[in-house]
Amino acid sequence: MRIEVINTGTELLLGKVVNTHACYFGQELFKLGLRVQRQVTVPDGEDIRDALVDAFPRTDVILITGGLGPTSDDVTREIVAAMLGLDLQLREDVLEEVNAFFKVRGLTPNQSNDRQAMVPDGAEVLSNPYGTAPGLYLPAVDDRGSPHLFLLPGPPRELKPMFKDLVFPKLAGFRGGNNEAGVWHNFKIYGVGESVIAGQLDPLFKADESLEIGYCARLGEVDVRLIGQADAVENAAERVREIYRQDIIAESEEPIEKILVDMLSGRDETVATAESCTGGEIASSITNVSGSSRALLSGFVTYSNESKTAILGVDPELIRKHGAVSRPVVEEMAEGCLRVSGADHAVAVSGIAGPDGGSEEKPVGTVYLGIASRGGETFVKRCFSPSDRISFKRRITRLALDLLRRRLRGFPLN
């Protein structure tokens, strides 16, 4: 099944907005063992016609984003209808939904919004609870040589739920047609490299032709996907669980921050952070999660040596003797953070983000991560992850969050 993506939006080509749709679709389709074969961005307006003409003969499915709004350069709906020779009809039920969206927000819909309730003959309306422009699905018609077309809204907060609830199941259905009783299962694994996982799992499952296995690595996390017949997937999933029990953070899509906030809230426990090289990114990641105020008590960015001493009570003699990036200092940071915050757990990090500040003994990329818990032993480990400053901070933040997860689960921390 050949799938292409067409993004419309002048703002994407002007560099006002990073195009995250292509990446999102790639990740979602990966779960189905499908992939995007080509992605094109065109400006708002007539250019989409050429892109569609190009894509029609070679595709089975086209995912189109943007151009469904009320302004004059939103023309996706009209162009697609014209290309397929379909009339557009004003659908009263859709108009009511569009107008209801305004009324709930105390706004008055104007005439130009009516366009959003125009539906081509034979199209299925994909309702949009997060915006005014509904999506549209036009099934493939062999006679006219048109593939399956999904017209989706541009804003990610509208597109993602619509894709997940209404488009993904259809794509899974198309795929099911090729692959009798195909099911899929996804694991998120932390702390083991993609090549190590592939080296362990590929030989195990190679013999089984009813099973397909795929990997996708990003920033210390590896997604493992199993696709195939229900029995085969279930058996394989059990094997994966046995091997990576302690390293699987989720068999769902939840990010680790959300999992930690839920675990902590569920146990009525709290965490605090003491950050040097990550500069607040660990606390900031946790507070990206709605409801994190139940889990994060406080955070300290002790960037200077003085602040490590003044705020967390780290012995200045230790810093002088071992340096701020050292096992004993991070141990005292974690324990000081636990004491000062009153939290149940404290995560601490100190490292050399670079580009300056490295030495032979502790090159740029060296970091110590520590965790202290009320009534538990304090644990500190050394890691090495040289890269640019921003990636370093992001990767070390992931490692610190995983350390907390392992402590909460009672897994070994090494």
Next chain:
Amino acid sequence: MRIEVINTGTELLLGKVVNTHACYFGQELFKLGLRVQRQVTVPDGEDIRDALVDAFPRTDVILITGGLGPTSDDVTREIVAAMLGLDLQLREDVLEEVNAFFKVRGLTPNQSNDRQAMVPDGAEVLSNPYGTAPGLYLPAVDDRGSPHLFLLPGPPRELKPMFKDLVFPKLAGFRGGNNEAGVWHNFKIYGVGESVIAGQLDPLFKADESLEIGYCARLGEVDVRLIGQADAVENAAERVREIYRQDIIAESEEPIEKILVDMLSGRDETVATAESCTGGEIASSITNVSGSSRALLSGFVTYSNESKTAILGVDPELIRKHGAVSRPVVEEMAEGCLRVSGADHAVAVSGIAGPDGGSEEKPVGTVYLGIASRGGETFVKRCFSPSDRISFKRRITRLALDLLRRRLRGFPLN
């Protein structure tokens, strides 16, 4: 001048990596008054041929990224040479540069790296100080109907300096050909909306046909670009400076974090942060800047009410009476942060990120931002910026950084 972008990379289509090239090119070309008219992503391998065949007849310039490395699916160089009927020659000077890159890093180059030193006849080599694959520039040749082709490496840390140093000046030159003595000037403006700026500047400069003005807004920042004949641009820039003197953060590309770190270091002053709703993102933004340890002393994420009292000394009675999101509490947070940290300036924020926690008097999106300075008056302002949690945090972080900038510059804070 019609410009298109072709990105090659299976990882972009699998969703392993977000494609930031398209956005980067858009922003860079904007400075020249140029824009990307279409962007296409194809997998590694042969697909790039079709994309080039499509693009040739309608473009003046194609920017191609990726596929220049040593592995078997890196075929951009070979496909372009074959399409243009050009022989590839091994260039000894380029090979030396490639091998030198390995030797500096204590690595041994292997045979497959030789491919990276193959250069099509008539191509200009764009040297790559940050990686092994050099870029290539193939000038347009009318007879064969080929536009200007730039072959650039995939990794952003290699691509960006190469684009800036070697490609941008050529594009500026092409543009100069159409626009006698064209120069450009860029402003970054904070705290004034795009439509307000356009409403003020458009009428001022409308009459002058030798001048082109453009706007680009993102997260509270507006870029204003002037393009035209040198005299006209200089005069217009002077007018823009008069009008927005206090709102211009830079006439360069530096982000506000970097400007603040430089200003503070230059004055030998320091800052500390007291964050509630931004959860550490202000401190994290500052620490993204190399050298920020000279400017940021410490940061406090006082997420819970208890931590505001215990760490920053906020009177619990104030919290009870006015709520944690209130003028008096943020005032005490800022002053407490100044006292506890020993910094010269302290920035404090408390707000309602949502989706829960809003009230009629203080709906989701309400925030108080404060600044306290050694020997200066403490200032607190109320803002309202309702949006999703992540965008809210990001936007409020920008507002807090701008408050510090205005204080350092001695500008009014309102």
